[in-house]
Amino acid sequence: MALSELPLLRWLRESRHSRKLILFIVFVALLLDNMLLTVVVPIIPSYLYSIRHEKNATEIQTVKPGLTSSPTGSFQNIFSYYDNSTVVTGNATGGPQLGQLYKTTTQLMVTNTSTTAPDCPKEDKELLNENVQVGLLFASKATVQLLTNPFVGLLTNRIGYPIPMFTGFCIMFISTIMFAFSSTYALLLIARSLQGIGSSCSSVAGMGMLASVYTDDQERGNAMGIALGGLAMGVLVGPTFGSVLYEFVGKTAPFLVLAALVLLDGAIQIFVLQPSRVQPESQKGTPITTLLRDPYILIAAGSICFANMAIAMLEPALPIWMMETMCSHKWQLGVAFLPASVSYLIGTNIFGILAHKMGRWLCSLLGMLIVGVSILCIPSAKTIYGLIAPNFGVGFAIGMVDSSMMPIMxxxxxxxxVSVYGSVYAIADVAFCMGYAIGPSAGGAIAKTIGFPWLMTIIGIINILFAPLCFFLRSPPAKEEKMAILMDHNCPVKTKMYTQNNIQSYPIGEEEESESD
Structure with a gap:
């Protein structure tokens, strides 16, 4: 028995150092985080609307003893605060006056009920006000994550990546359970905010871990493209998964399924990453304040921010706009995001590899232009089918930007x-979170004030105007002191050799071999 276990134990020890297994862990962490991020998109607007109207229906439902009885008949006048209708019950044989009253009241009931059909809440002021409430709820996660990221970046430099990754799993599990059983806006807000802390730990530590184990620029780009595929899968599955289970099973079902998957991810992390061990970086990283003063890092961060702000504004506003203008059912509110999710998955996988060949700066520039044009086309849709093409373009283009800018960071x-990555990926995540913090909160207020079409016009133009700045990332200069370090033969990172027009990269030693030949 012991002999049969030896090969297994040896394989397990070796697999702990496998780059592919680390990539798988980051992939799964991003997948589950973004499933939880997007599974609430079709659920929350409809759920808040339904619990508010259920409260109104049960809060005041009174029965007024009404019309006096007569020798030939009796009536009871019941007023419903749910649909503003008045129903008269009793015997209608008391003569023309009472019969006329019954007829008039019945007509009033039919008229009022027809204008408040629950499947088509057009011109509902409460629904319009929900733009702000839902926007703030969605933005709370990104806002908390935004505030947490710098601290997580510093923490990873001191204690390594495994412990923050595992901490993120624990917090995300608690958040998922809270979402499942919360029935008030306040508890949902707390759950969403908690998710921001867990997401900060997972994304910053995960991307930093990948950058540290994939030192080659091309391999790093491929690995991050695959990891972002996990993000894309979460975005792809989340809205549809959430809306279908919410429609046919109930609100708690999608969150309980997610909680089970999160537990599985935690078990894998415990086994592979050994999060009880502190593994600090071998060298001190560049302070985050210094990185924030680097204009090239700011341009890359700006691309991530504004591209993702487009989809962040869509998430709370589009379902409400669809309920208003298209009389959409619950399941359609999530399915509308399916083209964007599929195309994001395609974009990250294609351009994770292709962006290195065509130039990541060019890939990002084109991506932002496509985001802008696609967003401008969304308000022209009259049915859910009209949303397919522009949503596909938005998702595909954001995939181009993310898969280009993450390796560039x-x-x-x-x-x-200094080649320590916790702080720079904290900045990348801050940029991502700024898009998801400003987008829903500002987007909800703008949609309420000047309308959904103007909201789409504003964010579309912002993306188009920012796109040309990506040209500056075409050949960023290396600092002199960094160039001297990179020229050191003991440095494991690729040396970057510059000409006036382009960048050539090759491993240390290739230049000397070619000269000796």
Whole structure:
């Protein structure tokens, strides 16, 4: 028995150092985080609307003893605060006056009921006001994550990546359970905010871990493209998964399924990453304040922010706009995001590899232009089918931007700063979170004030105007002191050799071999 276990134990020890297994862990962490991020998109607007109307229906439902009885008949006048209708019950044989009253009241009931059909809440002021409430709820996660990221970046430099990754799993599990059983707006807000802390730990530590184990620029880009595929899968599955289970099973079902998957991810992390061990970086990283003063890092961060702000504004506003203008059912509110999710998955996988060949700056520039044009086309849709093409374009283009800019962040640190990645990916995540914090909160207020079409016009133009700045990332200069370090033969990072027009990269030693030949 012991002999049969030896090969297994040996395989397990070796697999702990496998780069592919680490990539798988980051993939799963991003998948589950973004499933939880997006599974609430079709659920929350409809759920808040339904619990508010259920409260109104049960809060005041009074029975007024009404019309006096007569020798030939009796009536009872019942007023319903749910649909503003008046129903008269009793015997209608008391003569023309009472018969006329019954007829008039019945007509009033039919008229009022027809204008408040629950499947088509057009011109409902409460629904319009929900833009702000839902926007703030969605933005709370990104806002908390935004505030947490710098601290997580510093923490990873001191204690390594495994402990923050596992901490993120624990917090996300608690948040998922809270979502399942919360029945008030306040508890949902707390659950969403908690998710922001867990997401900060998972994303910053995960991306930093990938950058540290994939030191080659091209391999790093491929690995991050695969990891972002996990993010894309979460975005792809989340809205549809949430809306279908919410429609046919109930609100708690999607969150309980997610909680089970999160537990499985935690078990894998405990086994592979050994999060009880502190594994600090071997060298001190560049302070985050210094990185924030680097204009090239700011341009890359801005691209991530504004591209993702487009979809962040869509998430709370589009379902409400669809309920208003298309009389959409619950399941359609999530399915509307399916084209964007599918295309994001395609975009991250294609351009994780292709962006290195065509130039990541160009890939990001084109992506932002496509985001802008696609967003501008969304308000022209009259049915759910009209949303397919523009949503597909939005998702595909954001995939182009994310799969290009994430590797560039690590590349800029290698080129211009110390090759420790916690802080720079904290900045990348801050940019991502700013999009998801400003987008829903500002987007909800704008949609309520000047309308959904103007909201789409504003964010579309912002993306188009920012896109040309990506040109500056075409050949960013290396700092002199960093160049001297990179020229050291003992440095494991690729040396970057510059000409006036382009960048050539090759491993240390290739230049000397070619010269000796």
């Amino acid at each position: 690590g590349y800029l640190v290698d080129l211009r700063h």
